[in-house]
Amino acid sequence: MVNFGLVLAALLSGASASPHRARSMHVLHRRDAPPSGFVNSGAAPDDHVISLKLALVQSDLSGLEQKVYAVSTPGNAEYGQHLSKEEVEDLVVPSSESVSAVNDWLASHNLTSQAFSPAGDVRSVNLTVKQANSLLDASYSKFTNQKTGSTTIRTLSYSIPADLKPHVNVAYPTTQFPSTSVSSQGLLVSxxxxxxxxxxxxxxxxxxxxxxxxxxxxxxxxxxxxxxxxxxxxxxxxxxxxxxxxxxxxxxxxxxxxxxxxxxxxxxxxxxxxxxxxxxxxxxxxxxxxxxxxxxxxxxxxxxxxxxxxxxxxxxxxxxxxxxxxxxxxxxxxxxxxxxxxxxxxxxxxxxxxxxxxxxxxxxxxxxxxxxxxxxxxxxxxxxxxxxxxxxxxxxxxxxxxxxxxxxxxxxxxxxxxxxxxxxxxxxxxxxxxxxxxxxxxxxxxxxxxxxxxxxxxxxxxxxxxxxxxxxxxxxxxxxxxxxxxxxxxxxxxxxxxxxxxxxxxxxxxxxxxxxxxxxxxxxxxxxxxxxxxxxxxxxxxxxxxxxxxxxxxxxxxxxxxxxxx
CATH class of the missing domain: 3.40.50.200 (Peptidase S8/S53 domain)
Structure with missing residues (x-):
């Protein structure tokens, strides 16, 4: 997303071992404990691969919301005039500054991203647990669902560089926990x-x-x-x-x-x-x-x-x-x-x-x-x-x-x-x-x-x-x-x-x-x-x-x- 400038680039290139550690980090989300029913089963394997999604700040979210209600509310002059695929994407596409800033951050960790959503407001990064822990200042662990016995890889806290706060809304999977439950209980009575x-x-x-x-x-x-x-x-x-x-x-x-x-x-x-x-x-x-x-x-x-x-x-x-x-x-x-x-x-x-x-x-x-x-x-x-x-x-x-x-x-x-x-x-x-x-x-x-x-x-x-x-x-x-x-x-x-x-x-x-x-x-x-x-x-x-x-x-x-x- 943002280009950090020549001074920051020089600092990064001159640092040894872990240049990203020189940046001030901002905790994006933390939970005190996993949801009820999950227990920590130890550190996640370093080589486990995660498909990390980064949701970037959208260009005109309020404009999107206004359009949704305009075309969906009976009596509105625009009722029924639904937007095209391209018109919707124009409202949520992230700024080039945001894309550059995020890509520069990832590049400093030898990582790259691809667009996950059509507008590019959500980007996807494939990385190992070891890389994710370093990138997000996180501690990914194995959490076991006590009902099903299944294991999921999550962290209870993660951070991004403080200067990326205006550009990144959320990263997942991090502190969010999955559920494979179907809404219907599907009770078989005959x-x-x-x-x-x-x-x-x-x-x-x-x-x-x-x-x-x-x-x-x-x-x-x-x-x-x-x-x-x-x-x-x-x-x-x-x-x-x-x-x-x-x-x-x-x-x-x-x-x-x-x-x-x-x-x-x-x-x-x-x-x-x-x-x-x-x-x-x-x-x-x-x-x-x-x-x-x-x-x-x-x-x-x-x-x-x-x-x-x-x-x-x-x-x-x-x-x-x-x-x-x-x-x-x-x-x-x-x-x-x-x-x-x-x-x-x-x-x-x-x-x-x-x-x-x-x-x-x-x-x-x-x-x-x-x-x-x-x-x-x-x-x-x-x-x-x-x-x-x-x-x-x-x-x-x-x-x-x-x-x-x-x-x-x-x-x-x-x-x-x-x-x-x-x-x-x-x-x-x-x-x-x-x-x-x-x-x-x-x-x-x-x-x-x-x-x-x-x-x-x-x-x-x-x-x-x-x-x-x-x-x-x-x-x-x-x-x-x-x-x-x-x-x-x-x-x-x-x-x-x-x-x-x-x-x-x-x-x-x-x-x-x-x-x-x-x-x-x-x-x-x-x-x-x-x-x-x-x-x-x-x-x-x-x-x-x-x-x-x-x-x-x-x-x-x-x-x-x-x-x-x-």
Whole structure:
């Protein structure tokens, strides 16, 4: 990024052994201890290779945010005028001074970087642990996940030269910790061979087994929307999950016999991801089966298999898919993600950097929906150890739509483990500020003290049924989780986009301003509470209007269609 000048260059060249040590270092982030569930297992091997990402200061982040809300807020003169790939990149490209400064710093350690993001605001450096310790004044160690036994390489503190502070926002993986957890708990309560059903029998069984046919009826979703190939729905595939085409065929035969069983999905690869047909996964099958099961052949569904070159699971795969979509000239207009990790596992700067990628997708008119989580207010952390309510990331990013869960065919009830709560980092966005304020007034006056920040972003934004059926390796299975809720809602908005595009209109894009401006297009969920709260509390209750369990409620397609101007 910056050129340090002849005097500094002379000092560096004249120093012996470790010239970088002559520079004053600034601690960029430090944590006192690893997250609960991780234990230090000793120093990391010096020769272990790390793919270090450096997030540089972007040229006009405030301008990007302004554009996101301008093109996404109903009633704004620029509503629907989404930006091009190049226009977005112009807003976030780092200054040449920043690039030079960082490259000079790396060169002093005999290292080089490559652009990781399309705009070059995130750069990638491959280096050994020994080199990383020297570069970042760090102490990388092995940390063992006590639940899984897996080991990750992290440091509890890292620094950059003080003169680079105006140029570098964050480096990772450093003090951030990974999670390979899928948002859905995927509880298997039964398993049997798949057999066919009639459409009437499927509807008659909705009280005991929730299927795509039940979702069509519950949310007034039409089955006669004309096919629209220009509207695509992307399904994110992380943690080596693969989606089985044969299982989808069996799923349609059993649960959507009115849909041709030849209806399927395509696959795309990001960062070397592979969709292995011989090893279908519970999560990937759930997402693809419910998406195709709801939208049928109307909207093409693409399964995006994300590789794990860094061996860090979801933590490294999340920025990989964001940058993969940003680099795509024709990405899916809607992306469904059923994964998350506790927000406290990463620091605010890392969350902000990844969230900036979602803002860029929002500016381009891409709707991103993610599961709010399956652990109530403990966010997947040990509920006996947490003192503050925990939430999942990226659900807390204000540029994604967080989907909570419900149960019961009618009236719906908030699912008692639906991910709920308030971000520890992100201020409450304007689109939900009034609704969150009204909800907070329903709580005891001292309820938030020490538990959550009432001034911050709250989740979920909306909800849908969390109980599901699916087929994996020919076996019918059932379970519960917001992983099921997310593809339902994503499919609804993909269908709306299909209608909008066919009518010559722009797709909805970033959804949250539209959702909160049209709350009457949702069924308000007023029954249920967070009964899996942890943290020595009662969690949250549902209320009239937005609440921190079900958001604004569950979608009503016919009313959303009207709200969208169709």
């Amino acid at each position: 398993s049997s061979r798949a057999n066919g059903n009639t459409a009437r029998a499927l509807l008659d069984s909705c009280a005991t087994s929730f299927t795509p046919a039940c979702a069509l009826e519950l949310y007034s979703i039409p089955t006669d929307v004309p096919s629209q190939s220009d509207s695509r729905l992307g399904i994110a595939g992380f943690t080596d999950q693969s989606a089985g085409a044969a299982d989808l065929k069996a799923f349609l035969e059993k649960y959507r016999p009115d849909v041709p069983d030849s209806t399927t999905f395509t696959s795309e690869s990001v960062a070397g991801g592979v969709n292995n047909q011989s090893d279908p996964g519970v999560e990937a099958n759930l997402d693809t089966q419910w998406s195709v099961g709801i939208i049928g052949p109307t909207v093409p569904v693409v399964f995006v298999a994300v590789g794990d070159d860094d061996g860090d699971g979801f933590f490294s795969q999340l920025p990989a898919i964001v940058n993969g979509l940003l680099n795509d000239t024709n990405p899916p207009q809607v992306l469904s993600m059923s994964y998350g990790l506790p927000e406290s596992f990463i620091d605010e700067a890392t969350a902000s950097s990844i969230c900036s990628g979602f803002a860029q997708l929002a500016a381009r008119g891409i709707s991103v929906l993610t599961a709010s989580g399956d652990y109530g207010v403990d966010g997947g952390e040990d509920p006996t150890l947490c003192h503050e309510f925990q939430v999942e990331f990226p659900a807390t990013c204000p540029y994604v739509t967080a989907v909570g869960g419900t149960v019961s065919q009618g009236p719906e009830v908030a699912w008692n483990s639906s991910g709920s709560g308030f971000s520890g980092y992100v201020p409450v966005p304007a689109y939900q500020a009034a609704d969150v304020s009204a909800f907070l007034k329903t709580l005891p006056t001292d309820y938030s003290t020490g538990r959550f920040n009432t001034s911050n972003r709250a989740i979920p934004d909306l909800a849908a049924r969390a109980d599901f059926v699916e087929i994996v390796a020919g076996e019918s299975q059932t379970g519960t989780g917001t992983s099921a809720s997310t593809p339902i809602v994503a499919s609804i908005f993909a269908l709306l986009n299909a209608e909008l595009i066919s009518a010559g209109k722009s797709p909805l894009g970033f959804l949250n301003p539209f959702i909160y401006a049209n709350k009457d297009a949702f069924t308000d969920i007023v029954t249920g509470k967070c009964a899996n709260p942890g943290c020595n509390s009662e969690g949250f209750n549902t209320t009239q209007g937005w609440d921190a369990i079900s958001g604004v409620g569950t979608p009503i397609y016919t009313k959303l269609r009207t709200a969208a101007g169709l």
